[in-house]
Amino acid sequence: MIETTPAALEVSDISEASETSGPIETDAVVIGAGPCGLFAVFELGLLDIKAHVIDILDRPGGQCAELYPEKPIYDVPALPVVTGQELTDRLMEQIKPFGPQFHFSERIDGLVREADGRFRLTTDAGTEFLAKVVVVAAGGGSFTPKRPPLNGIEEYEGKSVFYSVRKIESMRGHDIVIVGGGDSALDWTLNLAPVAKSLTLIHRRDEFRAAPHSVEKMRKLVEEATVRLMIGQVTGLEGANGQLTAVDVKTASGTERIACSAMLPFFGLTMKLGPVANWGLNLHENLVPVDTERFETSEHGIFAIGDINTYPGKLKLILSGFHEGALMAQAAHKIVYPDKKLLFQYTTSSSSLQKKLGVK
Amino acid sequence: MTKITFIQPDGESQTVEAENGLTVMEAAKLNDIAGIEAECGGACACATCHVYVDEAWRDKTGKAADMEEDMLDFAFDVREGSRLCCQIKITDALDGLVVRVPAKQF
Numbered sequence: 001m002i003e004t005t006p007a008a009l010e011v012s013d014i015s016e017a018s019e020t021s022g023p024i025e026t027d028a029v030v031i032g033a034g035p036c037g038l039f040a041v042f043e044l045g046l047l048d049i050k051a052h053v054i055d056i057l058d059r060p061g062g063q064c065a066e067l068y069p070e071k072p073i074y075d076v077p078a079l080p081v082v083t084g085q086e087l088t089d090r091l092m093e094q095i096k097p098f099g100p101q102f103h104f105s106e107r108i109d110g111l112v113r114e115a116d117g118r119f120r121l122t123t124d125a126g127t128e129f130l131a132k133v134v135v136v137a138a139g140g141g142s143f144t145p146k147r148p149p150l151n152g153i154e155e156y157e158g159k160s161v162f163y164s165v166r167k168i169e170s171m172r173g174h175d176i177v178i179v180g181g182g183d184s185a186l187d188w189t190l191n192l193a194p195v196a197k198s199l200t201l202i203h204r205r206d207e208f209r210a211a212p213h214s215v216e217k218m219r220k221l222v223e224e225a226t227v228r229l230m231i232g233q234v235t236g237l238e239g240a241n242g243q244l245t246a247v248d249v250k251t252a253s254g255t256e257r258i259a260c261s262a263m264l265p266f267f268g269l270t271m272k273l274g275p276v277a278n279w280g281l282n283l284h285e286n287l288v289p290v291d292t293e294r295f296e297t298s299e300h301g302i303f304a305i306g307d308i309n310t311y312p313g314k315l316k317l318i319l320s321g322f323h324e325g326a327l328m329a330q331a332a333h334k335i336v337y338p339d340k341k342l343l344f345q346y347t348t349s350s351s352s353l354q355k356k357l358g359v360k
Numbered sequence: 361m362t363k364i365t366f367i368q369p370d371g372e373s374q375t376v377e378a379e380n381g382l383t384v385m386e387a388a389k390l391n392d393i394a395g396i397e398a399e400c401g402g403a404c405a406c407a408t409c410h411v412y413v414d415e416a417w418r419d420k421t422g423k424a425a426d427m428e429e430d431m432l433d434f435a436f437d438v439r440e441g442s443r444l445c446c447q448i449k450i451t452d453a454l455d456g457l458v459v460r461v462p463a464k465q466f
Binding site: 067068071140146147148149180181182203204205207209233235267268270271 | 399400403405406407408429430432433434436437438464466
């Protein structure tokens with residue numbers, strides 16, 4: 001599993017600057033840059049529907065990039081075997097002619113309909129869109145940091161338990177506990193050691209998945225006694241009113257209590273439905289029901305394709321999501337171009353489609 | 361068919377029969393065993409099918425491979441005998457296997 005690296009977190013810092021300009025006006029907003037979201041850009045593009053694509057990850061591919069970039073997939077038509085990363089790369093190449101605009105490391109939080117029928121979408125970084133149609137291709141939901149199942153942890157989140165750090169300065173003078181053994185845990189150990197009052201890195205074993213040079217640097221800090229390394233697992237939290245005062249750590253020799261004022265757990269990412277639940281769409285067991293002609297949700301103009309939708313006979317397959325995207329685009333065309341008659345065309349023979357694809 | 365017993369944290373146990381060649385995770389999902397989430401569908405990419413292999417069976421199931429060991433970093437309360445059960449393939453040698461489901465997956 002690839003973790004959100006500190007570098008990736010900083011990207012969203014920069015995108016906050018876009019808050020000052022007005023909303024981005026576009027035909028379609030595609031939520032999710034997984035295979036279905038990417039292919040939707042292709043199908044929309046063939047019908048002259050321009051799209052902006054938003055994804056919470058810092059790169060395209062969705063689950064293909066995050067969960068199984070190197071795993072072979074065997075059921076994509078005409079590709080007997082393809083890895084998640086290759087499939088993503090090929091889709092990116094395929095949609096290039098349509099010039100989609102990507103907004104990575106952002107999550108759509110707000111979605112409301114305006115008086116003129118368009119949708120106003122707002123990201124967690126403050127970017128705003130006005131779109132004629134919305135395509136929810138959010139897969140299993142948004143990737144969010146895993147919350148360690150420690151009693152009462154919710155109370156501390158955002159106050160003294162953090163899953164990401166926006167500003168290194170905010171951690172100055174703290175007794176910090178970092179938990180984990182991947183790149184995020186190690187990078188933040190190296191970044192925060194200079195500002196922390198004390199820093200303890202806790203990992204369940206004395207082996208680290210992180211980049212070897214980071215591990216080497218961390219070992220050096222441990223040698224210099226700048227960082228304390230503990231091999232163990234956090235089993236409990238101590239504190240009040242959201243302020244952590246200590247964590248209990250189970251080690252080979254028993255349980256030890258470590259005083260601290262901030263904890264950063266890095267246990268990778270998991271998928272949560274997230275804000276989709278707040279957009280007024282009908283939901284069924286955390287999935288969005290759609291019809292199988294238009295793949296439209298309970299809200300006219302909002303479509304849902306791929307793993308996030310449900311209908312009788314639904315299969316969570318990439319190939320099904322591609323089909324859903326093609327039909328969705330036909331329905332979206334009626335909304336984006338209400339007065340235009342849509343002529344069904346093939347890419348093999350239509351010179352106008354080939355022109356759009358940049359091959360004629 | 362191979363018998364596998366899943367013991368829940370409250371002590372409740374369920375024995376299921378599974379075909380050789382499936383994984384213990386698949387046997388759990390086919391039989392609706394509580395507490396085995398397997399969010400990633402068996403790709404060794406999520407650590408939500410974490411189990412504790414009963415001490416008597418650890419030699420037979422073997423140890424976690426490197427990639428699985430890395431993924432166990434994402435599991436909660438990892439102990440001796442911790443495995444991701446999507447990585448345990450069912451064979452005749454595992455007939456009677458006993459695994460314990462942890463109190464919490466992540």
